[in-house]
Amino acid sequence: MVGLAGMDGSGQAVFLKIAGGFLPPESGQIRRFGRTLPYGCGCSRDVAFLPADRLAEGLLPGMTLREHHILAARVHIFLSAATGLAGSRRAIDDFNIKGHPETTAEELSGGNQQRLLLSLIPDEVRLILMENPTRGLDVQSADWTWQQLHRRKAEDGAIIFASPDLEEIMAQATRVVVFYDGRIILDTPTAATDYHEISRAITGEAGTTGPADEVGRSGLLPD
Numbered sequence: 001m002v003g004l005a006g007m008d009g010s011g012q013a014v015f016l017k018i019a020g021g022f023l024p025p026e027s028g029q030i031r032r033f034g035r036t037l038p039y040g041c042g043c044s045r046d047v048a049f050l051p052a053d054r055l056a057e058g059l060l061p062g063m064t065l066r067e068h069h070i071l072a073a074r075v076h077i078f079l080s081a082a083t084g085l086a087g088s089r090r091a092i093d094d095f096n097i098k099g100h101p102e103t104t105a106e107e108l109s110g111g112n113q114q115r116l117l118l119s120l121i122p123d124e125v126r127l128i129l130m131e132n133p134t135r136g137l138d139v140q141s142a143d144w145t146w147q148q149l150h151r152r153k154a155e156d157g158a159i160i161f162a163s164p165d166l167e168e169i170m171a172q173a174t175r176v177v178v179f180y181d182g183r184i185i186l187d188t189p190t191a192a193t194d195y196h197e198i199s200r201a202i203t204g205e206a207g208t209t210g211p212a213d214e215v216g217r218s219g220l221l222p223d
Contacts, residue, residue, distance in 0.1 A: 001153055002220060003173030003190070004162040006202055011179040012162040013052075016129045019160065019221055020049040032127065032221050048121045052131035054113040059105040065092060065116060066101035072120040095119040096144075111141030118148050127221070128152060130161040134168065146172055160220070166198055177220065180204045187220075 004012035017023040018030060029036050033046065051057035060068065066088040073087065088101040095115045099108055108116060114137060121128065128149065134142035149159050149172075163169050169176055169190075176193055178186035178201040186193070186201035 001149070001159040001173050002161070002175045002177060003169035004160065004177050004179060005164075005166060005169055005198055006162075006179035008164070010202075011182040011184075012177075013131060014182075015179070016049065016131060016160065016162060020047060020129050022049070030221075045122060045124055046126045048125045048128045050114075050117050050128065050130045050133070052135060054110070054117060055106060058117050059113060061106045062104060064102050064104055065097065065099055068105065068116065068120060069101075072122070091119040095148075110136040111138060111144075114141065114145055118145070121152075125152075125157065127158045127160070130159070132163055133161050134163075134165075166195055169198075170195065178202055 004015065006012045014023060018025050019032070021030060055061060060071075063071075066085055069088040069091050085101055091097070092099065092101065095118060097108070097115045097119065098112050105113060105116065114133075130149075133149070134145055137145065149161075153159055161173075173190050176186065176188055176190050176198060177184055178198060180201065181204065185204065186198065188197075
């Protein structure tokens with residue numbers, strides 16, 4: 001599990017969008033799982049991207065939980081109404097979402113919106129990219145979110161997340177990558193660093209810089 005640190009605008013958010021295939025790199029290529037990806041391909045079935053603004057970018061306001069789950073199945077034209085409803089109910093129960101199939105996304109709390117997003121990730125996803133995984137969540141919802149992410153990691157998944165919370169990064173990530181001014185200034189195992197070193201790197205005072213678009217070649221993305 002890789003944690004991306006840096007001040008706002010330092011490059012970590014852009015990297016996640018490049019890794020997801022939503023933005024082109026200035027140079028080099030995007031490689032995931034042994035494949036070179038063309039710009040504009042978006043996330044494939046083996047990659048999921050969960051944005052910081054859950055409602056505006058991740059969910060569809062006005063649409064119900066049932067409709068979200070049917071769309072996420074990507075075979076919704078073959079689903080009967082009864083099958084779609086049953087699948088939504090299972091997901092709501094499995095992820096303990098405080099709502100019902102006809103609840104709309106905007107009616108959910110921030111924690112339940114995050115639960116909904118996680119419930120939409122297909123089982124075959126091998127890489128999850130996340131911006132601010134626990135922003136706006138209470139302690140219980142944040143803990144639950146990390147439990148789910150560690151479960152996916154234990155099932156041979158890879159997680160790359162950006163967070164402004166150094167304590168969260170140190171507690172959850174096994175590897176820390178610090179961005180500064182569009183470049184990677186520090187890339188180290190979490191166990192080999194500390195708050196002081198990361199804080200200095202975030203402000204550009206320490207670390208070894210390298211172009212952010214070369215990060216794939218250093219092994220940050222699964223290949």
